[in-house]
Amino acid sequence: MSSTAERQGGSPGGHPRGLYFLAGTELWERFSFYGMQALLTLYMVKQLLLPEFAENVWGLAALRGMAEGMFGTLGNVGFASVIAGLYSGLVYFTPLLGGLIADQLLGAKRTVTIGVLLMSAGHLAMTFDQxxxxxxxxxxxxxxxxxxxxxxQVGTLYPQDDASMRDRGFAIFSTGINIGAAAGPLVTGAVAAIWGWxxxxxxxxxxxxxxLATYLAGQKHLPDTPPRRHADFQHPPLSKADGKVVLALIAVILLTMPAEITYPMVWTIGPIWVDSYVNLGFVPATWFGSMDSIGAIASAPLLVMFWAxxxxxxxxxxSLGKMAIGTGLVGVAALGLAAGSFIFPAKDSVPLIWAIACYFLMGVGWMYYWPTTLSLVSGVAPRAVVATMVSGAFISPFIAHLAAGVIGINFKRMSPSAFWAMDGAIGLAGAVxxxxLRPMLNRALGTDKRKDAPENAF
Structure with missing residues (x-):
């Protein structure tokens, strides 16, 4: 491929054909990832951790021993929360290693192909308890x-000076992610309800x-990204001003942690709470793994119009104002779950629409804070470290999801209303x-000097 034009010919919207193969790959990958995650906690609590099953699982006794050595004796719900938190956290840590492997050893194409193969093998292995x-x-x-x-790889499809087209390309790519995240739990949850975990x-x-088939089919439409060597590129050293910006961005990334603790609780403890306390009728509890994503998809065009x-x-x-609003919204959504548990304390009594509304609000809050975080980091980070800083942003969900798994241990030690109130308080504290800190951070980042800065932004 010698030019972007050659990659665009005849493709919808004038975008490179490779974009649609990448979006399709990610759609199916997120479909399977979130479909599996929606089943994970309930599967552990309802089947895998029962004595007659647990004794046959390779390495599970050692893993439980390690967890109880750190947190004391754990019930099945507490142990399931630790596993789910550890899994969710490490999923956000290992991309840092994956980026190094692609950059220095294998190149992006081979690295992604190996990743898809490993994930296929992992999902297949999940069909066997042991x-x-x-x-x-x-x-x-x-x-x-x-x-x-x-x-x-999405970014490499476009010329560096074509920011507008690249932004729209990423929007298409993100739409594939959200569609997969919303549809996956609906399909796998229905299949599990009818035919088993x-x-x-x-x-x-x-x-x-x-x-995998989608990605391999699109290989000829993707640019070659061979591994780089240190000799191939050199960046000038960071200036003192750059260093201040980096430190301010690290603070911003750390400030996303309260939201990243509050929000993923609906993925780990949420299915257990829904299964026990929500009046589901014919709706499988696993379908709630889609509700926050549906809320995000539904709110996206409305938010774009509202912000415009x-x-x-x-x-x-x-940006920092949006992040604060989003963090507050996820806190309010968790308080909504607490209120539902307090008003309707009996089993299977929380109205279905109440729970759905709270999950939807979680998705709206996420749309406010997380894409904005990545946009802010990529927009103001010094060019020499922009990739490192964007990758570093995922350290926040890594640490926060581990913490959420530990906090989830308390679900069986507290009333549901008290647990969700605690979860909501974490989010609201982050918003405060x-x-x-917003004025100070804006000064450090230089974002208080934007020409388009609003007169009365909060």
Whole structure:
């Protein structure tokens, strides 16, 4: 491929053909990933951790011993929360290693292909109880090789000076992610409800093979990204001003941790709470793994129009303001779950629409804070370290998801209303911190000097 034009010919919207293969790959990968994650905690609590099953799982006794050595005796719900938190956290840590492997050893194409193969093997291993721990390891490693590298390939499809087209390309790519994240739990949850847990995991394995086929089919439309060597590029040293910006961005990344603790609780403890306390009727509890993603998809065009309207009136919040709002929204959503548990304390009594509304609000909050975080980091980081800083942003969900897994141990030690109130308080505390530190951080980042800065942004 010698030019972008050659990659665009005849493709919808004038975008490179490779974009649609990458978006399709990520759609099916997220479909399988979130489909499996929606089943994970309930599968552990309802089947895998029962004595007659647990004794046959390779490595599970050692893993439980390690967990109880750190946190004391754990019930099945507490142990399931630790595993889910560890899994979710490591999925966000290993992309840092995957990026190094692609950059220095294998190149993006081979690294992503190996990642998809490992994830396919991991999902397939989930269909066997005894391979549960092996399956999680394969999924963590595979996701690390795939997650960051496939996103970086989207950017390489466009010339550096074509920012507008590249932004729209990333929007298409992100739409594939959200569609997969929303649809996966619906399909695997329905299959698991009818044919059992392992059938649901088998569907996830099959979809990963579809992702692999999609990626391989698009190889000729993707740019070659051979591994780089240190001799091939040199960046000037960071200036003192650059160093201040980097430190301020690290603070911003750390300030996303309260939201990243509050939000993923709906993925780990949420399914257990829904299964026990929500009046589901015919709706499988596993379908709730889609509700926050559906909320994010539904709110995205409305938020774009809302922000555009605010911008015309010069009242659009700045990036840190949006992050604070989003963090507050996820806190409020968790408090909504607490209120539902308090008003309707009996089993199977929380109205379905109440729980759905809270999950939707979680998705709206995520749309406010996380894409904005990545946009801010990539936009103001010094060019010499922009890739490192964007990858470093995922350290926040890595640490926060580990913490969420530990906090989830308390679900069986507290009333549901008290647990969700605690979860909501973490999010609200994060929002207060962001609002309080926003002026200082904007000065450090230089974002208080934007020409388009709103007059009355909060």
């Amino acid at each position: 391979l549960f721990v092996v399956a999680l390891v394969l999924l963590i490693l595979g996701s690390g090789l795939l997650k960051g590298n496939i996103s970086s 392992h059938a649901g995991f088998a569907v996830a394995a099959g979809l990963m093979l579809v992702a 309207s605010q911008a015309r009136k010069r009242r659009e919040p700045d 911190l962001l609002f309080a």
